[in-house]
Amino acid sequence: MILGIGAVSAVALVVTSGDGSSDKKPPSESSSTKGRLPSPSLSIPSQLPSELPSSLPSGVPSELPSGVESLLPSFASDEVPYYMLRTGDCFDIDGSRPGQAVKRPCDRKHDAEVVTVTELEGAYTTDAALKKAASGLCQDPLDSKAAKQPADTVRGTLVQYPDPAGFKIGIDNVACSLAADGADGNRKLTKPLR
Numbered sequence: 001m002i003l004g005i006g007a008v009s010a011v012a013l014v015v016t017s018g019d020g021s022s023d024k025k026p027p028s029e030s031s032s033t034k035g036r037l038p039s040p041s042l043s044i045p046s047q048l049p050s051e052l053p054s055s056l057p058s059g060v061p062s063e064l065p066s067g068v069e070s071l072l073p074s075f076a077s078d079e080v081p082y083y084m085l086r087t088g089d090c091f092d093i094d095g096s097r098p099g100q101a102v103k104r105p106c107d108r109k110h111d112a113e114v115v116t117v118t119e120l121e122g123a124y125t126t127d128a129a130l131k132k133a134a135s136g137l138c139q140d141p142l143d144s145k146a147a148k149q150p151a152d153t154v155r156g157t158l159v160q161y162p163d164p165a166g167f168k169i170g171i172d173n174v175a176c177s178l179a180a181d182g183a184d185g186n187r188k189l190t191k192p193l194r
Helices: 002-016 127-147 164-168
Strands: 079-081 090-092 100-104 112-119 156-160 173-179
Touching: 112 127, 127 156, 127 164, 127 173
Parallel strands: none
Antiparallel strands: 079 100, 090 100, 090 112, 112 173, 156 173
């Protein structure tokens, strides 16, 4: 807290001190201080509070609305919302947490690898319309990348796209990935795709 007050004081000093180009003297300035910068007075509280407030002020929500959790990254693990994945990221998926991906090193066992991330453009209001548009964006890049893989390396594709509510608030990323197996398979990739 003391460092924070010191930083605020330093900023206040820089902002309030002039370059000396004005000939006007403040009323409290005497001739003996002419040419010297004023020295700031700093008052630091002698005691810090011993307790932090135990509750939030009224009107501040204590919980997030339902469904929002899947839009936020989990900083305690490698789990991220799919729209935060980047080209070349390897990850595992969990069927019980749609829209989430757990990042994994590409040289270790993983479910899929992102081939490309693209953006939806246009107006879509239904899941079917979003799915069709996202699949269309992923078709060529996934086909091209799959053709370069050794036989029987990849057996599935994964197209992750926003639901209508997410798209409405501006989530427009589509992650196009190749997977070691289809949705119900147990096979894993063990190295980066070619």
